[in-house]
Amino acid sequence: MPAWGLDSEVHTGVSPIELPQASEPPLSVGASGERGRFDTAPARLRAVVGRELTPVWRLLRRMGLSEAESDDATQQVFIVASRRLGDITPGRERAFLFSTALNVGRRAQRTRARRREDGEDALVSRRDSVPGLDELLDQKRARALLDELLEAMGEELRVVFVLYEIEELTMAEIAEMLDLPAGTVASRLRRARAEFQRGVARLEGASR
Amino acid sequence: MTDPERLLDLDRDGLPASLIRAAREDAPSDRLLGETLLALGVGATVVGAGAATGALAASSASALSKAGAAPSLAIMAAKWLGVGALGGAMTVSAAVGVERAVSAPPARPAATAPARALVVPAPTATSATKPAAPEQVEDAPKPAAPPSVLAPARAATAPSIAEETAAVDRARRELAQGNAAAALATLDEYDRRPGTHRLQQEALLLRMDALARSGNLAAAKTVAKSLLAQDPKGPHAARARRVLGDAKE
Numbered sequence: 538m539p540a541w542g543l544d545s546e547v548h549t550g551v552s553p554i555e556l557p558q559a560s561e562p563p564l565s566v567g568a569s570g571e572r573g574r575f576d577t578a579p580a581r582l583r584a585v586v587g588r589e590l591t592p593v594w595r596l597l598r599r600m601g602l603s604e605a606e607s608d609d610a611t612q613q614v615f616i617v618a619s620r621r622l623g624d625i626t627p628g629r630e631r632a633f634l635f636s637t638a639l640n641v642g643r644r645a646q647r648t649r650a651r652r653r654e655d656g657e658d659a660l661v662s663r664r665d666s667v668p669g670l671d672e673l674l675d676q677k678r679a680r681a682l683l684d685e686l687l688e689a690m691g692e693e694l695r696v697v698f699v700l701y702e703i704e705e706l707t708m709a710e711i712a713e714m715l716d717l718p719a720g721t722v723a724s725r726l727r728r729a730r731a732e733f734q735r736g737v738a739r740l741e742g743a744s745r
Numbered sequence: 746m747t748d749p750e751r752l753l754d755l756d757r758d759g760l761p762a763s764l765i766r767a768a769r770e771d772a773p774s775d776r777l778l779g780e781t782l783l784a785l786g787v788g789a790t791v792v793g794a795g796a797a798t799g800a801l802a803a804s805s806a807s808a809l810s811k812a813g814a815a816p817s818l819a820i821m822a823a824k825w826l827g828v829g830a831l832g833g834a835m836t837v838s839a840a841v842g843v844e845r846a847v848s849a850p851p852a853r854p855a856a857t858a859p860a861r862a863l864v865v866p867a868p869t870a871t872s873a874t875k876p877a878a879p880e881q882v883e884d885a886p887k888p889a890a891p892p893s894v895l896a897p898a899r900a901a902t903a904p905s906i907a908e909e910t911a912a913v914d915r916a917r918r919e920l921a922q923g924n925a926a927a928a929l930a931t932l933d934e935y936d937r938r939p940g941t942h943r944l945q946q947e948a949l950l951l952r953m954d955a956l957a958r959s960g961n962l963a964a965a966k967t968v969a970k971s972l973l974a975q976d977p978k979g980p981h982a983a984r985a986r987r988v989l990g991d992a993k994e
Contacts, residue, residue: 579787582785582787583782583787586778586781586782586785586787587778590773590777590778590781591772591773594772594773594777595768595769595771595772598771599768599771604773604774604960607773608773608774608777608780611773611777611781612777612780612781612784615781615784615785616784616785619785619787675767676767676770676771679763679764679766679767679768680764680767680768680771682764683764683765683767683768686764699768701748701751702751702752702753702765703765703768703769705751707748708748726749730752733752733761734761737759737760737761737764740760741760
């Protein structure tokens with residue numbers, strides 16, 4: 538089942554700490570161009586990590602990974618990127634990183650599912666406990682609610698929703714990244730938003 | 746293909762907007778950037794306490810990477826030897842520099858050394874003579890120095906109350922903007938100044954909040970305990986207790 542709408546290459550059987558073999562994601566979506574800005578690959582890599590670490594981590598979190606899982610998966614994504622840096626068009630790193638993150642995240646979810654089957658569920662908690670001042674708690678609660686709604690959506694709707702509403706990619710960028718027809722992306726976004734709104738309405742109803 | 750208006754823009758005050766906004770503001774701990782750079786072998790430099798072990802972590806991860814060892818080993822080396830495992834005793838300054846100079850994203854540049862500044866708030870000779878200028882890894886872009894609240898030329902002199910106020914205000918502002926790492930850096934700078942720190946309690950409170958916000962619960966608890974120890978009936982005691990209480994899960 539092409540849950541994330543990506544290509545068919547799926548990597549299984551490795552724990553989140555192990556190195557994924559990334560598929561070939563499209564390279565045409567990216568952040569601001571910086572061609573020629575860095576003289577060396579290490580400098581470019583540092584810059585890319587500095588700029589993209591948070592968006593990549595955030596995407597992994599919204600895919601349902603715990604904070605610890607997201608940390609590991611984020612590092613895997615950048616390890617892949619470091620090996621493929623020469624192949625990535627400068628200024629288009631984000632597309633590569635997001636596509637890789639979707640693959641890595643998907644595999645991490647499978648690993649978790651296997652652990653669950655093996656009775657190791659207690660080792661993995663999607664919602665880590667975090668400190669909390671009031672506003673922090675509010676944010677944590679909000680994210681927990683959002684994650685519940687996202688989980689209920691199913692993966693193929695969720696990824697489109699997250700990339701569009703949270704990461705603010707355009708639909709054209711999403712279509713290119715996921716290698717989907719534009720109409721499919723539009724349809725998935727429509728359905729995802731409808732499900733999201735239904736979920737929000739349920740939450741609002743329950744709180745009254 | 747015309748993109749529909751995003752939900753956040755359709756209704757900025759509703760529950761959907763709140764949920765999406767919370768997701769957009771989500772960010773990893775400060776530690777992750779440094780650990781990732783270490784794992785990639787392009788990362789970290791070390792200042793202050795724990796430098797020897799931190800350097801070991803950096804060189805180990807780097808050496809593993811350069812030697813072509815499995816990156817997972819480099820990651821584990823970074824985790825076991827590096828920033829987080831040592832309780833935040835090192836500063837990954839290259840990461841800070843890169844992120845501030847290149848991207849200035851909304852969030853969290855790098856780890857800082859909060860607990861240490863807490864335990865030894867008075868500056869040492871080392872910290873006074875080596876302020877925020879950790880050595881750079883080779884070919885690292887020179888980090889853009891953040892505008893200093895305390896003028897560099899006067900860094901070795903005791904700050905005036907106005908300078909102290911400016912430093913604390915700046916940290917508060919950075920924290921309010923969601924930039925906990927910048928707030929911590931400002932507070933580190935404040936702590937490094939010699940002389941009496943008249944706003945130390947306020948600085949500790951901000952440090953506690955910044956650490957909590959950045960997910961460094963252990964350090965936030967340490968600061969909370971220090972606040973309570975210094976003034977158990979003070980104006981910040983209730984918040985400190987809440988942090989300690991919230992931490993019990």
